[in-house]
Amino acid sequence: MSRWRANSPPGNTRDPGQVSLWRxxxxxxxxxxxxxxxxxxxxxxxxxxxxxxxxxxxxxxxxxxxxxxxxxxxxxxxxxRSRDRQVARVIAGYSQRRFIVSTSVSSQAFYEADLRPVLEHLLAARLAENHGINLYTDPAAARAAFCRSRGDAALWRWIDPAQPPAEGRDAQRSGIPRRTLARLINRLEHL
Structure with missing residues (x-):
């Protein structure tokens, strides 16, 4: 025990080199x-x-x-509060979640801007936690872990981080079908 601590009163744990903010x-x-x-x-x-x-x-x-x-x-x-490069927008509240899902079903642009980053972030977290795979540095291993069947391979295009965002006429079409979204969420839960 240091000499300072031996001579200090009990309960005084202040480091002698630490300067008080009230000084x-x-x-x-x-x-x-x-x-x-x-x-x-x-x-x-x-x-x-x-x-x-x-x-x-x-x-x-x-x-x-x-x-x-x-x-x-x-x-x-x-x-x-610090943000890294792969930040998904936080979806808070039931009504906001419901709005984002319903607009993502009706509009490809909304799906690309709002729901896809959240699903991609969830995929990255599930792959890292359960399989030790980084979605962004090893996309081939991520695809292999996600795609266990031909149906999973069809789902991959909806969540593939390498997939470019829809532009022009593709952005105007309807978004992700409800059944596909349900299958994608179910696959993410079981990943």
Whole structure:
């Protein structure tokens, strides 16, 4: 055990080399305390104890808002916010999911823009978790793992990441058929 820890009081686990974030803030904190005290005195003179209570409550609420803004965020939200190259748009809420599925059935452009990236992301996750295959670096192995039958090979074109997006007249046609979508989801579940 280091000499610092042996001589420190119990429960004090602060690293001696770590600099406090509050260091150098004494002047600002003093000014804030004086401002709050002056406002409390003014509230007390004008409205009595209810004025002092209003100042105390407003000061506490403002302090909580300021501290919330100054507090560092945990790593999880910042990691979730970072995006990699293969990000599928998040589909949140039942009504939004239903809308995306129904428009993807009626429009190829909607399928390409909204539902296909989500299904492709799901395929990549299932292949990585269950088969140890990266969809983007080893597409041949991914296709071999996905296509167990001739029917699966017909489904592959709907989810193949190498498939170029529909353009022109192809984008105007109807989207993925409901039965094909159901078979594709079922295959992804069993992958």
């Amino acid at each position: 150098g803030t004494r002047p600002e904190l003093t000014i804030a305390a004086i401002a709050v005290a002056a406002t409390a005195i003014a509230g007390g003179v004008l409205a009595g104890w209810p004025g002092v209570a209003v100042v105390a409550i407003a000061t506490a609420a403002l302090a909580m808002v300021v501290l919330r803004g100054l507090a560092p965020r945990s790593a999880a939200p910042s990691v979730r």
